[in-house]
Amino acid sequence: MHPKSCHKLEGQNLSCTRDDRELFAGLGFAVHPGQVLLLEGNNGSGKTSLLRIICGFREPDTGTVSWGEEAIPHYQYYSDMAYVGHLDGIKKELTVLENLKLSQALSQSGRLTIQQALDKVRLSGYEDTLIQALSAGQKRRLSLARLLITHNVLWILDEPFTSLDKQGITLMESLMAEHCANGGMIVMTSHHDIDLNGVDVQRIRLS
Numbered sequence: 272m273h274p275k276s277c278h279k280l281e282g283q284n285l286s287c288t289r290d291d292r293e294l295f296a297g298l299g300f301a302v303h304p305g306q307v308l309l310l311e312g313n314n315g316s317g318k319t320s321l322l323r324i325i326c327g328f329r330e331p332d333t334g335t336v337s338w339g340e341e342a343i344p345h346y347q348y349y350s351d352m353a354y355v356g357h358l359d360g361i362k363k364e365l366t367v368l369e370n371l372k373l374s375q376a377l378s379q380s381g382r383l384t385i386q387q388a389l390d391k392v393r394l395s396g397y398e399d400t401l402i403q404a405l406s407a408g409q410k411r412r413l414s415l416a417r418l419l420i421t422h423n424v425l426w427i428l429d430e431p432f433t434s435l436d437k438q439g440i441t442l443m444e445s446l447m448a449e450h451c452a453n454g455g456m457i458v459m460t461s462h463h464d465i466d467l468n469g470v471d472v473q474r475i476r477l478s
């Protein structure tokens with residue numbers, strides 16, 4: 272179990288308007304250890320906007336997000352959560368190994384060593400490869416490896432299946448299920464349905 276898995280993520284009365292268009296209002300949720308919150312909706316419905324509010328990167332028009340009974344953003348939140356967005360959070364001028372060493376230096380250690388994580392995501396042999404020489408799916412796999420070598424109870428994932436092949440999607444799903452089985456939590460957007468082997472998945476459908 273994660274040592275800090277007693278925390279819960281809660282959103283209350285959240286609303287967001289962009290360009291005079293109300294994306295959502297009065298929205299609430301509570302995510303407990305072992306659970307997934309899946310944000311669904313068509314293009315432009317506000318999934319990424321809500322995800323950015325949950326990360327504390329954007330202020331809601333009303334409402335609060337709290338972690339451990341305290342409104343975000345706060346230091347503990349950022350040491351407990353890991354965000355993987357569209358840009359994969361990878362430093363383009365570094366190699367695969369340098370990126371992973373940098374992530375490790377900035378966070379608490381996770382379950383796997385760098386080599387174990389590279390094996391798991393099938394990037395062994397790419398240690399000295401510059402990021403610009405990786406395919407889109409390989410970059411996504413590298414961002415997965417980053418999740419595995421650092422300790423973060425809350426994963427926040429924007430479209431985690433983008434660019435992954437079938438084997439990558441299955442791998443991602445099994446890692447997510449494993450994370451939840453260990454008391455972790457996940458908030459994610461996806462245009463695809465997910466198959467997480469009995470994990471409790473709550474859904475918010477934006478329209």
Ligand SMILES: Nc1ncnc2c1ncn2[C@@H]1O[C@H](COP(=O)(O)OP(=O)(O)OP(=O)(O)O)[C@@H](O)[C@H]1O
Nearest residue numbers: 289290292294312313314315316317318319320321
């Ligand atoms: N930086 C921005 N400035 C102004 N409006 C924006 C900005 N980013 C997004 N929007 C608007 O907010 C709305 C919601 O966008 P958002 O990216 O949250 O949707 P989404 O559900 O994640 O879409 P997608 O499935 O296409 O990724 C859209 O109408 C979009 O035009």
